[in-house]
Structures are given as C-alpha cells and as structure tokens.
Amino acid sequence: MADRNGWHFTNNGKFTVKSGYQVERTYPDRDRLPLFIGPTVDVIKAFCWKIRCPPKIKHFLWQFVSGSVAVKKNLQARGMQGDISCARCGADEESINHVFFECPPAIQLMKDQKMGAETQDTIPQSITGRWCFTDGSWKEEDMFSGQGWFSTLPGFEGLMGATNICTPKEKGGLGFRDFKNFNLALLAKQLWRLVQYPNSLLARELKGRYYRLSDPIEVSKASKPSYVWRSLMAAQTLLKKGIRKSIGTGDTTLVWADPWIPSTPARPAIPRRPSFNPALRVADLLDPISKDWQHERLRELVIPSDIPLIRSLRPTRSTRPPSYCWNLTKSGVYSVKSGYQLAMDSLDDPEPDKVLKPSITALQAKVWTLKTTKKIKHFIWQALSNCIPVCNALSDRHCGTDRCCPRCGSDEETINHLLFECPPSVQAWALADIPYSPGSFPSSSIYSNLDHVLWRASDRGIPETILAAVPWVLWYIWKARNDKTFNGKEITPLETTQLARAEAESWRLAQIIDEPAEEIDGDTRHAMATPPPRTGPVCYTDASWHKDDTYFGGGMVLLTEDGTTTFGSFASNRVLTPLHAEFQTLLWAMKSSLQLDHSSMTFETDCLQLVNLIEEDDEDKWPSLLAEFDEFHLIRSMFTFCSISFISRSLNIRADLLAKGARTRGFTFSHVNSQLPSWMAQSANLREFF
Template sequence: MIHEFNLALLAKQLWRLVQFPDSLVARVLKGRYYKLTSPLRVNSATCPSYVWTSISAARKLLLLGIRQKIHSGYEVKVWEDPWIPTIPARPAVPVAPVMHPNMRVSDLIDQIGKDWDVGLLENYVNPKDIPLIRSLAISSSHRRDTFCWSYTRNGQYSVKSGYWVAQNLLKTAEAQEILEPIITKLQAFAWKLKAPTKICHLIWQLLTGHVAVTRNLARLTHAIIECPPALQAWTLSTTPTSPEVFPLPSVYANMDYLFWRKNSIIEPEQDRDPFPWIIWYIWKARNDKLFKGIDRDPLELVRYAESECQAWFAANDVAQPMVQETNIENPQVISLGNICLLDGSWTTSANFSGLGWVWMDNTGNTQLMGMKNLPRRESALHSEVEALRWAMENMLQHSTCQRFGTDCKELIAMLDDPHAWPSFATELERIETLRICFPEFSITHESPLNPSHIIEHEEGQRPVIWDYENCAIPQYIK
C-alpha cells in the first residue's frame, strides 16, 4: 500500500511537469533530461538524480490514465503520443506501415475550416480510429496542446485516483489474472450489501485481513465459519451448506458463495438475506466467549440474527410516494422569463450525440427551438457543452436572449472555473470566444426540458431549426 501511495504522489509531480511546462522546475528538468522530447517518453540519462529517478518511476502509472488534449495539434505526434480517447489513451493506429513517422496531429486538420480532414484520416489512419478522432473537438486558436486525466470527471489528476490506478491497474499480469480482480470485486460488493454499515465494515475487514485475530487469515475463516459453534450456527440457518461447497478453507471462496452463488440454490425471502447478521453475531459470540467466558446457544444466535435482519428491513422500508394525476392535454408551463433551455443526449452504444434547445419568452411561450445530431462525443458532459455552444450560436443569430438554462450542474461549474476542467479545455475555449458577444451572459440550473411542454401544438405552428449536417436521423432531447 505504501509503495502504491508513493507512486501516486510521484505521478502528481510528473503530471505537473507535463501540465505546466513553463514552470521553473519543469524548465530546469527539461534542460537536463528531456530537451527535445517529453517527460512521458522513456529517455536515457547519464547519472540521473535521485529526484528524477523517483519521478520517472511513476511514468507507467501516469500513462495508464493520461491523454493529450488537442488544441492546435502541433506538439502531438500521431503515431507516438497518447491522444486517441480510449482508456488507457494510445497513439493512432496507421492504416499501413508508417510512411511519415514524425507526422503531427496538426497535419490531419483542415487549417481553414478548423475541422478534421476526413480524406487524410482515411488515407493514413485505421478506419476503427476515425470515429474516435472525429469525436474530438478542435480549438480555433493556436494554443499549446494540454493533457487530461481519464479517471476523474474534470480531467485533473488526483492522488486518490492515482492510488486507485496503482492498486488496480499497475499490478503484474499474473497478479491481475489470478488474484486482484477477484478480491477487489469481493471487497467492493461488501459495501453494497443490504445491511447496517457496521456489518458491511466487518465483512470488508474479513476480506482484507484487517480483523484483530491472533495470527493470520486462516484464523478468520475458522472464527467465522469453521469453528464448531459457528459451523453449527450456519447449519441451523437458512443458508444451504455442503462439505464441497460451503464452508471451505478459503475466506474468499466462502464470501463468493454467500454473495452470489448460494442464491442460485435458494433465494432469500423478499430479498431479505440474514447472512450478514449471522456473521455479525457469530463474531460477537466469539468475543463473548474469548473475553467474558460466555457461551451463546447457536440456535438462539441464528434466531436473533434473523429477527434483527427483519427488523432492520422493516425500519428501512419507505412508503411509496403518491403520484398525483396530471392533465396531459393541458400541461401547465411555468414561466422562467426570457431564457434558452438546452440539453444534450449521449449513450455508449449510439453513433451520434443529440443536441436540443428551446427559446422561451417572458410569458413562457416557446418562440424557437432546435434539434441536431452530430458524431458521438467523448462523454455525456461533452454533449452538454456542445448543446450550449450551439444554443449560443443560434441565440446570436435569431434573438437577443442572453440567459441560458441547463439541468447539468457540472456544465455550470466548468464555466465558473474552466481551468479546473482540462478534459474540456478545447470545448470551453470555444464557449469563451462566444461569450464575448454576450455582455449579460448568465446560465442557471433548471429542470430538464419537457417535450410535452414544447411540442404542444400541431406540426407547422412552431418555428423549428433542424440541422441535418452529418446526421443520419435527427435525434430529439433525452
């Protein structure tokens, strides 16, 4: 654990070197160790310092989650740098043996139209990579290309996310295949059990080996599963037992059985499984015997655990809220004032992202709305940003509205502090350029767009902007 945490801290330093290349420490290290290249590339150095050797040790960790964010593309090598939006990010795959090894991403951009040159992409890049590349936005300026981190929503590296990557993704292939995924899945599921937090914590401790028993993990299985009183309690419970299935010498195999496999033999009544409470009271009975000399009757223990289970579920049952009937034919529209509401649509399986906006006047009447498809963006948040940009462009052209509404709180956070969201640097730069034309620009958090309020008249009675560019089927809002 200490090793992984140390790597996560060192990766933070490496992240700062690539994200802030003009800082004093970055310029000093660049002059000494990577004059003509990047700190992310493996470089041979003569007599490197202890500091540089330590920072370099975190390179593999950072490469598992870092990706270059394209602005101008002049500094990113197509076949070497991690810029394709996969996890982890990687270089582009050529359609044939590389003919131009030093090709830059800027060479694939139409510098006049500021968009990807589809012809060049088809000539040089593997067809499977082209949709991924076209999902990337391009800046209209010549800003330096930056970096973003794939394991946080805003794209900023954090030690917490780096520590998770070090623990789960930086292990050797053998450890990943044999041990880590199984234990990690068990540990994660322990917190999803329908039981009090103290019981989930105890089960998590059993899986991590952190329970205070005399010597080792084998004693855990004996204390909770295999000792005679515990074994008798499990036999008296509703949990199916068998010498070849449960209990077993491995605590992981036993938990795997209790979590998932036993339900294929007998499902708990109304999904109220008492086994977490049985584990809890077996553990308490073991402590009573060890420290107080009190013997607990296994049958009494099981009955008490089952009754506590039922009482907990009864206390946590929440009455279903009553749904009031509404008149769909005459929906009530709450006036929000002169505002443009916007929304984005995105799914992992679709090839397109959907954008939509509606401009409403002071009386709450819809004056204009627009719907559009475009090649699928990187994420749902990217679609929200694109929806705002398109809405702003249309308000400039068709109205004087400078107030916008969105149901995406993250979008508002981006506009308040764009530098804290490097994953969206290119998209936010385009928004900032548009904001110059909105001296009274504001954006607020509003309820999602309701199609029943928008499409309330017959077709043809409301002006609609359709944009069929690069679209197969116009897709409406979420």
C-alpha cells in the same frame, strides 16, 4: 614525450583532493603503503555502509565484521561472568561465526534459503532480515504473506495465504494502500505540475538544469541528477501510461509519433498502409478554413477503427503552447486517485491463466457490499479467505496441537464446521428461519454455504427481513464459540439468534436519516413543477450520450416572449465524455439562437457541472475542454446578453426527449423548426408541459 608521473589512487591517474584526503587520513605513514592482495577488513567495513538497507542493519553488519556483536564469548572477554555455551544448540563456545554460520539452525536456514555457492554474492537474509533490495530502495516484505522463518515449517500456509491485502475491495481484497504505488502517484502529481505550469519558478529552475530542449515527459537521463529529480523521474513511466497530448491547432502534433489518440492508453494513430510520411502533422488532416476533419483524407491514411476516436477530438482555433491531458479523468487534469489506480492496474498480469481455476474473488468482492457493519464484513471476508483462527488452522500454524471443536468435541474444527456444521450452529440457522436444503445447504464447502445464505437464498423466496440478519448470525456464532473457549460460558442457539436479530434491527434503524416531512398540497406541487417567469427568451438544452454509440444527440426548446416555441435537435460524432456532449450541445444552441436573430438569451441546462465550470471560467482545471472554451468565448461575444443557469431535469423533459431521439437516429444531422419533429409524435402531449 617526456615521462609523466601518475596518481596511483584514481582511475585516470590524475590527483584529486578527495583521494589525497583519503590517503592522508588512512595511511599517515606514506613511506610504507601496504600492497593490497585481497579485501581487507577495512574494505569490508566500508562496503557495509554502501549496502542498500536500513541504517540499523548497516550498523549491525559493521558490528558483525568488526567482531563486536554481543555473543557470549565476547561478553566473557569483556569481564562478564557466565556460561559461554551456545543457547540454541549447546555447543561449547558461542562465537559470532558459530551463531551465524556453524550453529545447526543457521545452517538449516541457509539451506532453506538456497544459499549455495551460486549465491555467495548475495547478502544472507538470516542477517539482514526480510528486506527487498529492488528499484534502488528497500521495503519491509508484507508480513501477511507468511514469508518469515516459520514459513519453512511443514504444513504452514501463511497467515493470509496468497491474498494480497493491497488488492482493491471490488477485486476481492482488503483495499489497503500500496505505499510504493501511492508514493509514485504523489510524485507523478508533482511531475504533472511541471508540465502544466512551465513558467513556475521550480519548473524554470529544473528546465535550465535537466530539460532545456525538451519537456519533463520526454527527457531521459541526466548527468548527476539530484535526489529530487531522480524521484520525479521514477514517476515518469506512470505518467506516460495515462497522458495524452492535446492536439491544439495540430501544428505541433505528429500523427504517427505523438500519443494523441484518445484510447486507453493514449497512442499515435495507426497508418492504413505500410508506407507513410513520418513528419505528417495533425494540422494536415484538418480543413485549413473550417478547421474540421477532412473525412476523405482520414479514410485514406488512418485505419477505420481510429476514425471515430479522431472525430471525437476538436482542434482549438487559437494558438497555444503544446500541452497534455490526463486520459483517465473527464476534466483532463491528473489526480492522485486515478494515478494510483493506474499503478495498481499495471501490476495485474495481462495474460490470462492458461488453466482456469475456480475463483472466490467475486464472493470476496460481494462481501463489501453487504448491509452490515465493517467489522462483520471483515469477518466474513476472513472466513472466505481462510483466515479465521479456528483450532484446525492454529494447529497447522504450529500454534497448538488440539484440533477438536471446543463446542461439540468434533475431531476437527474448520471454519465451515464452526459456522455451519457444528450442532449449535445448525440449530441457530434453523431458529433464524433459514430453511434446510438437502444437497445445497449446509454443504461441506464454506464458499457454497456463504454464497447460499448471503446471496442465493433470496432467489428461493426467503424474505429480505430474514436475510438482513444473516451477517449478524454469522458474527454471533463466532462470538458464542469464543465465549465457550475463553470464558467457559455456554451461549444457547436461541440467545445467538435473538441477539443477532436485535442487533440487525438496531443497525437498520441507525441508518435511517430523519428528514422533516412537510405536507405539500396540490397547488404547491404544481408551482414546484412550473419554471419561474422569464423577462426574455429562454432556451432549454440537453444532451444524450452513451459510450457504446457512434453518435451523441442534442436537443433544445426555445421559448420567446410572444409564446412562440422553436424545437431543435442534432446528432454528431461521439465525443469523449457526457460533459463534452453537454458543452457542444450548448454551443450548437447558442449558434442556432444567433441564426434565429436572438442576440439576448438565457440558456438553461440540467447539467450542473457545466454551469459551474462556465461560471469559474478556469481553463487550467479543464485541459480536455480547451477547444470548447475557445468557441464558447467567441460565440458569447456575439450576444448582447447571455446567461447560463441550472434547471432541474423534471423541467427539461422536452429537450431531453429531443436529444435521445436524435442520438438513436444513427446519422449526423441538424434540425431547427417551430414544428415538433415527426419522430416525437408520441410525445406531443409534452408541448403543454410548460
């Protein structure tokens, strides 16, 4: 083979326009190209712009390497007069290298950050600031975690200790949004739309580029993806955690591979035996004619705990393209709220602590349920979290040296001392009619004291009218302390208590919503409890569902024009949500009406949501109810007239009792008769309700 020349500036030896342009720009004298032995300043400068950090820090690093940082030595070289000694340590000359690597505070900071020989490849945090280079992005660290330079000082515990302000309020946090997880939840919404609307313009464009033979849920890596696609793929893991594949007719769903079992999270079925057919489909578990589950085959192939979950699913009768449901909403549609909640829950450590410790999480969570203003709730939460700036805490944070109480002169002003042990505070609690309990209140623990006055005191017979003012007493004790500290004004305990009671009463009155009260006589009340007259037969339906029961129940009361009353009840395998139970009860009542030769019927239910979704008739908003919609459209086509309307629960008592009784019987059955069931004999007087 003849000798061939290779291009020196690419890895494969082939010439590229990009490398040629760089050589032309960087080395105009091409006859004397330098021989690189080590990294030059130009290489380091170029590397500065590739570091994953904010642009201002990239620019600062570039200035650092270029020697253009405005230290005193550089300022003097540019004609500015003045002292060039170091402002921090007093060294003779303040150069760039001295400021960042030779000055004693800089040396101590690098030691504290453990920047030894093993971490020479990391970027000094003294230069780059407090930024996290994770997941291909950067974010500023939480200022409340106390991880700044002052965290190395002895005795410093952080502004908010170990508390995460993004923890939900029901878990004892402040409930701030975590920007990263919230952004992932928003991106997952866009990815969900690609799944639900595959024929949209954007979905077709991305499909032709990234997932021609797959779908956005299953696609993995792509060649040279765009920024938009990389952003969508960042949310793919989150979407997979909460998504469930709809079984449809079962022809495209693999039993042992696809996540179709409605557990949390969704997963494939678990085989009963170690050997199984990996190509088994859900359609193979269905009766080919009735499309019901083959119970014997389920017991033969699947573990017993999965069988009730499988029976809660209904296959569709019409062929549909493969689709997904969101497992965390009853409609099956993804929501940003549920996605964000799933992302936050995934941050929790699934493994329990090996050492059980006393926790104040329950107390912090209860704070947000108090009947008071938001600022007082936040103040009490701060007291439980040790975040109130009393003298002792400020001294620990090097914000002062005096630890004495400004009101009584005690040696240390702690939060517990301020609110419960200081003599003015003790008098205020006595005037607020909170009794003194030796050994329990007041105690040396701030947690025990707050738990007593806010929650435990009611168990000891203290009236609610007295306890309602407790949050305001805590707040105005703090206000009185600040008036003494900053304004030199002395607020007596009596004034504190009176002001707290007045504010509590004002707030209580402000929460009362005035509604016009009209006098209703007996005839009007009887008319309100009586259903409007009907021109044709009417069927009242209701369902009874409980998450811990194996079965759900349904009931119906059918009234004809000639006064005949027909009662019906049935029980079936547990379904996913109460809405599924209401819908299936309506379908059962419609089929029962047809069997009784009623082709014109008005159905009434006390489930307003069911009435609304049937009126909208938008299946895209309810992917978890596709099978029910298919059967509803089929059965409704058999009626000459069929309407569904809402009725109040007070007018649907008999159907409700029938449904509850059917659920408690503990087995599947269906009963339709003109006689009231024997197990409803105790409620026979309700026959005259209508």
